[in-house]
Amino acid sequence: MALTLHHFTLLSHPPSAALSARLLRTKRFSFPALINSKRFSGSVMASAPRKVLVPIANGTEPMEAVITIDVLRRAGAEVTVASVEKQLRVDACHGVKIVADALISDCADTVFDLISLPGGMPGAASLRDCKTLESIIQQQAADGRFYAAICAAPAVALGTWNLLKGKKATCHPSFMEQLSSSATTVESRVQQDGNVVTSRGPGTAMEYSVTLIEQLFGKDKANEVSGPLVMRPNHGDEYSVLELNPMEWKFKNSPKILVPVADGTEEMEATIIIAVLRRAKADVVVASVGDKLDILASRKVKLVADVALVEAAQLSYDLIVLPGGLGGAQTFANSEKLVSLLKKQKEANRPYGAICASPALVLEPHGLLKGKKATSFPALSNKLSDQSAAENRVVIDGNLITSRGPGTTMEFALAIVEKLFGRTKALELAKTMLFVYP
Known part of the structure; x- marks a missing residue:
């Protein structure tokens, strides 16, 4: 099944020459920041592992977290699920209990190709208030690597951290007013602007996750993964049985x-x-x-x-x-x-x-x-x-x-x-x- 992208709004903002040069001088670089560099051949980039961080907290929206983790792992990404709580087990919304792979403190020195924040309240607020996570994602943005958020998290976390300035972004409708103070709001189901991807809620999480695959691995891999998922061809329309x-x-x-x-x-x-x-x-x-x-x-x-x-x-x-x-x-x-x-x-x-x-x-x-x-x-x-x-x-x-x-x-x-x-x-x-x- 071919991936349909007619509900996505895509903007391409490759890193500047100065940023590319700075990234090449530091050890804190990864594939997305170097995708336009002629020094890296396709075969080298194809063999590089893609590391993804998905932080979770008590009150995280479980569908958004689990769909993102599952879909990205289907593409071959090395996904680390990290708890921002004091323990690995997280009590997500709706009584869903998830055990993380690591604590967020264990991830502070790891370079990730992508960091994706699930929504849910009070989960998004707990992500926002985690200083270790904030430091990790601020460095992610400074180094020009991908970061993403869905539902409440674009407004509550990324916006609060001033990481959407000058960007087009979307979120759950109930947080759009809050988002408007830190980003240019749009109502796309999935919105990409440069190295930032945002999305609206549980019902857009699969489209969001496939978009993340496209950013990390390319459209062919996104199509390869989306086919067996049996995704809807008409996202947003009423369903029928x-x-x-x-x-x-x-x-x-x-x-x-x-x-x-x-x-x-x-x-x-x-x-x-x-x-x-x-x-x-x-x-x-x-x-x-x-x-x-x-x-x-x-x-x-x-x-x-x-x-x-x-x-x-x-x-x-x-x-x-x-x-x-x-x-x-x-x-x-x-x-x-x-x-x-x-x-x-x-x-x-x-x-x-x-x-x-x-x-x-x-x-x-x-x-x-x-x-x-x-x-x-x-x-x-x-x-x-x-x-x-x-x-x-x-x-x-x-x-x-x-x-x-x-x-x-x-x-x-x-x-x-x-x-x-x-x-x-x-x-x-x-x-x-x-x-x-x-």
């Missing part, structure tokens, strides 16, 4: 939803599902299908579940929904307890669903798609016994919902919100997250 055999999804009080996770689970899919459903005020239980609550997801993001599956299995759920990821899906398929829960869910005519690898590797082999239309990750759709609906991004058939991959997860989660709370609520969330134009 294929629904067959419509039925009401019933629940009492707040819907109780089980989201199993395991080593190898696709972290973008899990995080988006959990965060979106919790934004809708659903009672989401994240259960580890393994011996520990900590899991190492498919792109090495470290997440922490709420409970073990053995404990979660003692309850009943209004919905059970499986994220994908090859390793995670295989673990799900091999879990007698989880498969038993899913079969009981189907027999009771209660809703269940899966995305990416899980429809093909978990639901299909255990007879949980019998008599149902479904979709899955494109490369695995040939494993579905009925492939007639496999080209659709989200398919609902009665009490079953399935979807294709990371780039369809937001639509998948919003479709669940719509079934539980109605389309008005789903579109309200979609607009707040900037997935759909407000």
